[in-house]
Amino acid sequence: MRYALVVLLLLLSPVPASAAEIGGFTLTARAAPVSVLLHTDLLPVPAEPQGEVHLSYTQTELGSGPIGRSLASSVWPGAAVGTGLPQLLGFAYPVQANASHPGGPADESKSGMRTTAGASKAESHAGAKQEVPFLLTADGLSSTSTSAVSATEARSVGVTSAQSISLLAGMVVMSGVRFESVAVSDGSKGSGTSTFSIAEFVVLGQKFPVRSPAAPPDGLLKALEPLGITVKWPEAATKLEGTAATSASRGLTLTVDVLALRTKLGLGGILDGVVAPLLPKELVPLLNPLRKMEVIVGDTQAAANASAAAPLTPPDAPAPQAPLVPPPAAGSSPPLGGTPPVAGVSPPKSVTPVASARAKPRSLLSFPGVPALLVVGGLGVAAACAFGMRSFGTFLLGGTPCPSGHPTGVPDLRVKP
Template sequence: MRYALVLLLLLLSPAPAQAAEIGGFTLSAHAAPVSVLLHTDLLPVPAEPQGEVHLSYTQTELGSGPIGRSLASSVWPGAAVGTGLPQLLGFAYPVQANAAHPGGPADESKSGMRVSAGASKTESYAGARQEVPFLLTADGLSSTSTNVVGASEVRSSAVTSAQTISLLAGLVVMSGVKFESVAVSDGSKGSGTSTFSVAEFTVLGQKFPVKSPAAPPDGLLKALEPLGITLTWPTSATKTEGTGATSTSRGLTLTVDVMVLRTKLGLGGILDGVLAPLLPKELVPLLNPLRKMVVIVGDTEAVANASASVSLPPPDVPVPQAPLVPPPADGGVSAPSPGTPPVAGVTPPRAVTPVASSRARPRSLLDFPGVPALIVLAGLGIAAAGAFGMKSFGTFLLGGAPCPSGHPTGVPDLRANS
């Protein structure tokens, strides 16, 4: 009895709702663990910054078609140089790996770089130890960008991580850095998450553990100020609009005023007071190559947008046509025959009362169209009276007295033959 009751409840319970299948979609993701922006007066470039480099950079795209592309670069100089060299110099930027679908190649691997691209997934990975002398050293640096299309949802993700990042020859050290952005769309709504974490800062040997990701540790900003370094704390957010979602994590931004830093380190007197007089005037600007340097740690973005597939309706069933009835001989509108059923989608004609012909009944001699008979009779009477009056007046003028010579009076008959 107990098993029968369970079976009955299972049969009566509603079936779980099934997600709609995915139709069109657009996915993109990019991740940069560390970006260095250089501001200098040596390069005659009107834009700011004059130079940029992104370490262990990854980027993926996947759209309806499907059309996919993956890019990974250990040292990415930005799109202007990375993709513009073939047009300017005739050869591609060498430090990159590319994959594309359907054009190919489907995958490619180089030192510290790996990419793949297919109809339902694009992925790129970049990771290696990075070092820029006197500026930056990074261990355990990596990033991954991935786009995946499933039967019921699409997903885009971007992840960066680093064990340690050392700036300015160890003056500032960060450890335990991770940024992640995920965007999802199921064709009806978008969702996503974006998080970041930093374990610890070290400034001039003093440690500042990060207790909460909401704000920098106490005393960290004051410790960086004498070095000419301004710190902007990272932000993360997810924006949903319609069926799409965009998740972003904007990383830690350290802005270094190079002029203040070199004074703090005691380099200003050596460069300007000792070396500058020994160099030609044209080479003196080389002693101060940088005006400002901006280091961005952790930058991720994931975008996902999809629409549910639409089932095409069956072809329209032809509507049966009403039988054609020949018009009547007199040109009138014939009514449908009795007993004819109405046809779906066809509006029956309205019954029109036939108009009687003007020749349908005999007319009187006094029946003038549009003129009453009384008016016609009155007009004839007035005309007869006028004719009689004119005749009497002529007789009065010409024949009212006898002729002295004996000739007949009155109006002669002009119709008589002479």
């Protein structure tokens, strides 16, 4: 009886309610520590800029299905070249690592690049020392993009960092650079943050510590002006719209007027007055290959959007039905509000509102259509019948003593006589 009581108590205990889960979701993240945009008149490209290069570039995508993709490239020339080469030339851009789900590969690693992609997470990482003679040298360059989904939230993160970035053969040096964008959605609302920090600038040997991320240091713009360099300070913002969130940090933009810089450095007179007369007329434009160059330090973006899983409708919940209203007779006008009921026509019955689709926790005995009292009563009758059969068998086989004094009951057939 003790075991039967324990089993009965377990059956009557309520089932714990499960946590709400994420239904559909869409996640994207990208990060680039340094991007160089080139403006030139030599390339007949009807777009601005005519060329772009993103150093240590990473990107991830994750969506319902699930479908995941991650990309990492030490030198990424943009989507037009990076993904368009197979269609144009028949081979893929080599400086990249890719992973995808479910098609595969699940992960890929190359020098300074690493990618993984699965059903619930896509991640990419890129980092290596970058050097372009005279233009740029970067140490400790790194970026990571991550898109992941769990039972309660969908999250995208883009992070970039650099120990030092040197431009124009050391004329301008930045150190302690870090940008981060985070976007989260739990199916009911979106949230996110976007931050950046730069420790110090050095222009022609003069230091400019960054006291506040809200504005450039005093005197920095004046120090860059003689070099033909203008600065646009970074901007960080988060946009929330319902369950979606988008966070972005548009990095520090340094615009270099190459023609003005050439004049400041005294190279204009040498190239135009000495070298140009020695070259054929068709090659003279090569002396001015660039018109303008933009260097963007720190560029991150993360976007997340998710919806909660739809609750299941209980099978015993009746579907609401509209009351049947007899059609009006020909030539009669429709009844107005407050009109008394017509004789001989029964008014429509009131419809009981359907219970909420989110079912409350209930015990294991609340079977649809079977009352719990009937189940408990059936268990009790079964227990009483079992006890009665046992007592009746004892009475038939071993209930009364033998008049001759022999033992009663069922003999043990396992013992040999």
